[in-house]
Amino acid sequence: MESKNKKAPAKLHIRTGDTVKVISGNAKGETGVVKKVLIDKSRATVEGVNMITKHVKPNAQNPQGSIEKMEGTIHISNLKVVDPKTGEATRIGRKANDKGKLQRFAKKSGNFI
Structure with a gap:
């Protein structure tokens, strides 16, 4: 099997x-x-x-x-x-937000998506 x-x-x-x-x-x-x-x-x-x-x-x-x-x-x-802030194509990362939950962020600007 x-x-x-x-x-x-x-x-x-x-x-x-x-x-x-x-x-x-x-x-x-x-x-x-x-x-x-x-x-x-x-x-x-x-x-x-x-x-x-x-x-x-x-x-x-x-x-x-x-x-x-x-x-x-x-x-x-x-x-x-x-990236919603700059309008340019960006890579995506994941990091914890202030509540400790993983959230996606734009690597160019550092803003959460």
């Missing part, structure tokens, strides 16, 4: 609702808000970034079928969180 060792998903530096900047790839330099994070695949969907074309088959509600533009996913390593 084989036992599969499943690792717990890693903590990511990006969460849903964060404003991020794309640092590499076709969408380099674009910014947007994270709509969805796929933790197991280490990918995120960013609003208005990495647009792809999807062909939809005809069905009862849409007998004609269609071609839709939608956001594709981007690997987490290609995204940086935008």
